[in-house]
Structure formats: structure tokens, C-alpha cells
Amino acid sequence: xxPILLSPFDIAIAAVLIVLDAGLSVGLRLRLxxxxxxxxxxxxxxLVLIGFVLRAVFAIASPLVTLAVILVMVAIAGTEVASRPxxxxxxxxxxxxxxxxxxxxxxxxxxxxxxxxxRPSPWYDAHYAVPLAGIILGNVLNGxxxxxxxxxxxxxxxxxxxxxxxxxxASFRRAMRGLVRTSVRRALLPIINQMxxxxxxxxxxxxxxxxxxxMDPLEAAKYQILLMFLLSGGSGLAAVAVVYLAAARLTDDRxxxxxxxxxxxx
Amino acid sequence: xSAPAWRRQVIYNPAEPGWWDEAVAPHFADLAAARxxxxxxxxxxxxxxxxxxxxxxxxxxxxxxxxxxxxxPKGLLLDEPTGALDEDNxxxxxxxxxxxxxxxxxxVLVTHSEAQAARFASSHLRMADRRLx
Numbered sequence: 001x002x003p004i005l006l007s008p009f010d011i012a013i014a015a016v017l018i019v020l021d022a023g024l025s026v027g028l029r030l031r032l033x034x035x036x037x038x039x040x041x042x043x044x045x046x047l048v049l050i051g052f053v054l055r056a057v058f059a060i061a062s063p064l065v066t067l068a069v070i071l072v073m074v075a076i077a078g079t080e081v082a083s084r085p086x087x088x089x090x091x092x093x094x095x096x097x098x099x100x101x102x103x104x105x106x107x108x109x110x111x112x113x114x115x116x117x118x119r120p121s122p123w124y125d126a127h128y129a130v131p132l133a134g135i136i137l138g139n140v141l142n143g144x145x146x147x148x149x150x151x152x153x154x155x156x157x158x159x160x161x162x163x164x165x166x167x168x169x170a171s172f173r174r175a176m177r178g179l180v181r182t183s184v185r186r187a188l189l190p191i192i193n194q195m196x197x198x199x200x201x202x203x204x205x206x207x208x209x210x211x212x213x214x215m216d217p218l219e220a221a222k223y224q225i226l227l228m229f230l231l232s233g234g235s236g237l238a239a240v241a242v243v244y245l246a247a248a249r250l251t252d253d254r255x256x257x258x259x260x261x262x263x264x265x266x
Numbered sequence: 267x268s269a270p271a272w273r274r275q276v277i278y279n280p281a282e283p284g285w286w287d288e289a290v291a292p293h294f295a296d297l298a299a300a301r302x303x304x305x306x307x308x309x310x311x312x313x314x315x316x317x318x319x320x321x322x323x324x325x326x327x328x329x330x331x332x333x334x335x336x337x338x339p340k341g342l343l344l345d346e347p348t349g350a351l352d353e354d355n356x357x358x359x360x361x362x363x364x365x366x367x368x369x370x371x372x373x374v375l376v377t378h379s380e381a382q383a384a385r386f387a388s389s390h391l392r393m394a395d396r397r398l399x
Contacts, residue, residue, distance in 0.1 A: 167279070
């Protein structure tokens with residue numbers, strides 16, 4: 001079974017549905033038709049562009065170009081992680097923490113999968129490396145931003161509790177233990193939800209895609225299982241890295257809580 | 267000496283002690299010693315079995331003092347340790363602190379009460395207009 005290719009005409013028929021949405025917006029005075037039009041146009045332009053970019057990257061088949069594309073994706077994800085919380089760690093702390101943890105988690109899990117389970121040849125073949133890094137990044141971004149938001153918000157809320165332990169001689173690590181746990185736990189909840197819902201409540205995207213592209217459902221399921229493991233590993237790694245890197249920036253060599261290094265957004 | 271090791275020997279007790287658990291008991295390293303000390307500050311030992319949220323500010327202040335003392339520090343830095351207490355309980359707290367001082371604990375205490383300073387201190391410094399006088 002070969003994939004069924006879509007013609008522009010096929011897509012145009014589906015676009016009627018967007019026009020239907022716009023009609024609803026006008027009829028019900030939702031004032032959403034402008035936003036809807038902009039979002040739909042953006043989506044089409046972005047996806048067509050990335051289609052061309054990936055086609056070019058696959059054609060060039062140079063490991064350096066592949067690496068560059070992935071690095072750009074990682075940098076954007078790192079910025080997203082950094083901008084989520086309402087607080088900022090001084091000296092570009094959010095960006096450094098975000099980019100370091102996102103790239104660490106993504107590269108480790110992607111390279112593990114490419115060299116052991118999927119094993120394309122060469123292992124850095126862009127057909128596999130770029131989409132795989134992309135899907136891992138999406139989840140790592142989610143986990144890392146939840147962890148950072150939870151830690152930076154929590155450290156302000158629980159200042160009194162943390163300092164109460166410090167004045168009695170607890171180490172900084174010990175005083176932060178509760179907050180570190182809460183933050184990592186929060187980061188892992190979405191992937192746990194995804195795994196428990198997979199196949200019953202939702203048909204996960206990769207599996208759906210592979211089935212539509214003509215793959216045997218059981219083979220597609222195996223791919224999805226591998227990916228879920230990668231995604232949970234990636235989220236866990238990213239969350240732990242974010243939490244420890246950010247916590248280290250909130251203390252000093254005298255193990256004090258340095259909230260003066262945490263600035264409000266804006 | 268590491269900062270935490272120093273802070274274990276010279277404990278700072280703020281005017282409003284902080285709490286990191288919902289229950290009272292987990293805040294005490296030596297719960298038996300803490301329970302034994304409670305009556306000396308006029309506290310019911312049953313408080314240790316309840317939640318922090320149900321404590322009055324005076325109870326929190328006294329439990330904070332017990333928490334610091336039962337860690338057996340060599341020095342204590344106390345910020346208004348009796349600020350939320352009535353006269354009777356202030357007298358109890360001062361008696362307990364005197365006993366620890368007699369046993370060799372150095373105490374630096376900040377208070378708004380000149381009477382307390384006169385009663386309690388072996389030497390005292392007065393601060394006025396942002397200056398020590």
C-alpha cells in the first residue's frame with residue numbers, strides 16, 4: 001500500500017471548512033474571523049516552507065546541515081522554555097537553563113534512539129534525525145517549561161519554608177527538596193497522561209501518520225511505543241536538568257536563598 | 267566550616283518562625299525533647315500532634331524557640347522572641363532562655379522592650395535613629 005497523495009484541489013475542498021468557521025464568526029459576532037484567517041494563512045505558509053526546507057536538507061544529506069537545523073529548533077525551544085515563567089533568573093539565567101536542559105535531553109534521547117533502536121544508515125540520516133528530534137523537542141519543551149515555571153513560582157511562594165530550614169542548618173539541597181520534587185512531578189504528568197490515554201482515548205499522532213502512510217497498524221504501534229518511551233525519558237531528563245540548573249542559580253557558596261537573583265518579567 | 271554547619275551551631279530564630287510541613291511534629295529533630303520542653307513555655311504537648319495551621323501566633327513563636335533550642339546550638343540569634351507573648355508567657359520564655367544561657371549558650375537578642383533588655387541582658391546596645399548608641 002502506497003500513501004495516497006493529495007492534490008491542491010483536495011486541500012482546497014477542506015479549506016471550505018475554515019470558511020465555514022469564518023462564517024460562524026461573522027454570524028455569531030465572535031470577532032474571530034480575522035484571527036482565524038491569519039492563523040490559517042500562517043499555518044499553510046509555515047508548513048509549506050518547512051516542507052521545502054526539509055526537502056532541501058534531505059537532498060543535501062550533509063550531517064552538518066542536519067545538525068544546524070536541529071540546533072535552530074533547539075534554540076527556539078530553549079527560548080520558549082525561558083519565556084514561560086513570570087520570573088527571570090538574572091544574567092540570562094532562564095535562557096541558559098532552558099537551552100542547556102532542552103539540548104541535553106533532546107540530543108541524548110535522539111542519539112540513543114538513532115544508534116540503538118531505529119538504526120538508519122548512516123545513523124544521522126536527516127530523514128530520521130530531524131523528525132525524531134522535532135517530536136522529542138515538543139515534549140521536552142513541555143516538560144522543561146512546566147518544571148521551570150513550577151520551580152521559580154514555588155521558590156517565591158515557599159520562601160519562608162525554605163529559609164526556615166536554612167536557618168536551622170539544613171543544606172540548600174535539603175531545603176529545596178520538596179519544591180524540586182513538586183516541579184519534576186508536574187513536568188512528568190503530561191507524558192503520563194499521554195501514555196495512559198494512548199490507544200483508548202486518542203490515537204497518537206505518529207501512529208496515525210504511519211497508518212495513513214500505509215504502514216501495518218501493529219508496526220505503527222511499535223513505533224509509537226518506542227516514541228512514548230523516548231518522550232518520557234526526554235521529559236524526565238529535561239525536567240531534572242532544568243530544576244537543578246535553576247536551583248543552583250538561586251544559591252551561593254554560603255548556601256543562602258538568593259531571591260535577589262530572581263527578577264519579575266518585563 | 268561550611269555555612270550549614272555554622273548555622274547548626276549558631277541558630278537564627280526569626281520573629282515569625284517559618285514552617286515547611288503541614289504537620290507540627292516533622293519540624294522537630296528531637297521530638298521527645300521538644301515535648302518535654304513544651305510545658306516550660308506553657309504549651310500543651312498535644313500541639314505536636316496537630317497541624318501548623320491551627321497554631322496561634324504565640325504558639326508558633328514558642329514552638330519556634332523550642333525547635334531552635336532542641337537542636338542544642340552553641341549560640342542563638344533571637345529576633346523579638348517574645349513579641350507575640352503575654353506577660354506570663356514572656357516570663358516563662360525568659361526563664362527558659364536564662365537556663366540555657368547558664369548552661370553555656372550565648373544569646374544575642376533583639377527587643378523593643380527596654381524592660382526586657384534590663385531584666386535579661388548581661389550587656390546591651392541601644393539602637394536609635396539607625397545608629398548604635
